[in-house]
Each structure stands twice: as C-alpha cells, then as structure tokens.
Amino acid sequence: MHKLVLIRHGQSQWNLENRFSGWADIDLTEQGVAEAREAGQLLKQAGFSFDLAHTSRLTRAVRTLWHVQDEMDAMWIPVVTDWRLNERHYGGLTGLNKAETAARFGDEQVKIWRRSYDTPPPPQDRAENPAVGDPRYADLAPEQIPDTECLKDTVERVLPYWHESLAPAIKAGRKVVVAAHGNSLRALVKYLDNISDEDIVELNIPNGVPLVYEFDDELRPLRHYYLGDAEAIAAKLAAVANQGKAKA
Ligand SMILES: O=C(O)[C@@H](CO)OP(=O)(O)O
Numbered sequence: 679m680h681k682l683v684l685i686r687h688g689q690s691q692w693n694l695e696n697r698f699s700g701w702a703d704i705d706l707t708e709q710g711v712a713e714a715r716e717a718g719q720l721l722k723q724a725g726f727s728f729d730l731a732h733t734s735r736l737t738r739a740v741r742t743l744w745h746v747q748d749e750m751d752a753m754w755i756p757v758v759t760d761w762r763l764n765e766r767h768y769g770g771l772t773g774l775n776k777a778e779t780a781a782r783f784g785d786e787q788v789k790i791w792r793r794s795y796d797t798p799p800p801p802q803d804r805a806e807n808p809a810v811g812d813p814r815y816a817d818l819a820p821e822q823i824p825d826t827e828c829l830k831d832t833v834e835r836v837l838p839y840w841h842e843s844l845a846p847a848i849k850a851g852r853k854v855v856v857a858a859h860g861n862s863l864r865a866l867v868k869y870l871d872n873i874s875d876e877d878i879v880e881l882n883i884p885n886g887v888p889l890v891y892e893f894d895d896e897l898r899p900l901r902h903y904y905l906g907d908a909e910a911i912a913a914k915l916a917a918v919a920n921q922g923k924a925k926a
Pocket of ligand 1: 693697698699700701765766768776792860861918921922
C-alpha cells in the first residue's frame with residue numbers, strides 16, 4: 679500500500695483578513711505557524727515519516743512545509759518547489775475582501791467565482807499581476823503566467839504534475855508530503871476521488887490539517903482521512919465555506 683500526505687498551508691495574513699490571495703505571496707500568521715507545527719506533531723505521533731517533499735513557489739506553503747519538517751526532524755529531505763502547485767490565480771479579485779465582494783456582487787456570484795469548476799474570476803491587469811517579473815517564475819514562459827484561473831485551469835496544470843512527478847515517486851516507494859493550497863489541492867483531490875464538476879463546488883480544505891491518502895499498487899485511492907480532532911476540523915471546514923458570504 680502507498681501513502682501520500684497533503685497539507686494546505688496554515689492560516690495566512692490574508693486568510694485572517696478574509697482577502698482573496700491567489701498568487702499574491704502572503705506569509706503565515708502566528709496562528710498559521712502554530713497550525714503547521716501541530717500538523718508536524720500529529721504526523722510524527724501517528725508514525726509518519728517522509729523522504730521527499732513537494733511544495734509551491736509561494737511562501738505560505740513553503741514555510742508550512744519547513745515547520746512540518748522541523749517538527750518531524752526531517753529538514754534534510756529533498757524539497758521540490760514547483761509553480762504548478764501554486765494556489766489558483768484569483769485574477770481581478772486578488773487582494774479584495776471576500777465578504778465585501780459578496781456584499782457587492784452577491785453570495786451566489788462569489789460562490790461561483792470561488793468554487794465553480796469552470797467560471798474564472800475577471801482577469802487581473804498584467805501590470806498588477808504579482809507574478810510578472812518575479813524571479814521565482816523565471817522558468818515560465820510569459821504566457822504560462824495566468825491572468826486568472828478557474829478550477830479547471832488549475833486542474834490542467836496540477837494533473838500533469840501528478841502524472842509526471844508525484845505519482846511516479848509514490849509508485850517507486852517514496853514517502854511523499856505535499857504542502858500546497860486550498861484550490862491546488864481541490865484540483866488534485868477532484869482527480870483522485872473522481873469528484874464530479876458539480877460536487878466539487880461543495881468541497882473545501884482546511885488550513886494546516888494533514889490529509890492522508892492510501893492507494894493500492896496502481897495508485898487507486900483506497901481511503902483518505904484527516905489527522906486531528908474531527909470537531910475542530912469540521913469547524914475549520916465550515917469557516918472556509920462561510921468566508922465568501924456577506925456579513926449579516
Ligand atoms: O484566497 C485564496 O487564494 C483561496 C485560499 O485561501 O481562497 P478561497 O478559499 O476563497 O478559494
């Protein structure tokens with residue numbers, strides 16, 4: 679049996695401020711650091727160990743991974759950072775407050791922008807795009823830097839990464855951890871669990887909680903589960919779902 683652990687980064691400053699982040703490089707809050715450390719402790723106590731890590735090019739995911747590695751005495755393992763694990767690009771919504779956006783455009787429209795499979799938010803002006811000219815993306819052709827993305831666009835970059843990098847490593851027996859983002863992980867989970875375009879709308883992923891996948895030899899998922907207190911995880915999931923609603 680093969681295993682894979684997925685972790686969404688801990689709380690970021692813009693999660694705290696309830697702002698759309700996407701490719702904006704926003705760091706963890708103190709709570710986010712604590713969540714990452716707790717994730718590492720939970721993994722250690724449950725007997726997990728890793729010999730390979732993958733993460734995005736965004737600081738909040740990289741730093742989450744650092745804390746997990748530190749708690750697990752695994753600072754030595756190879757780490758691959760790849761833009762294809764980045765958060766979905768939030769286009770022209772980047773930086774806006776989610777509740778204020780819902781008050782302006784309606785809860786339904788914001789839910790479509792946040793969670794629908796194939797409706798992207800309005801594009802972001804190139805001049806405001808945080809990724810343009812950023813040296814961390816020097817290996818991308820200009821047209822690979824998105825102006826906006828729906829989940830379908832995110833699937834189209836995450837899935838090749840799964841097939842080319844993650845799946846072969848897992849099949850070869852490597853013990854892999856992936857630290858990434860709410861929507862890049864939704865893209866991967868949609869594929870792994872064969873979730874329909876309609877049902878993916880209701881799927882949220884909490885900050886800083888290890889999500890364990892177990893696979894058979896052909897990498898068909900056998901089961902998955904979160905590590906940690908079920909009630910606390912349910913509360914975190916509800917909080918993520920509610921972030922896009924206008925305040926009463
Ligand atoms: O702002 C973002 O980039 C994401 C993840 O934090 O938010 P949402 O849950 O609204 O897709």
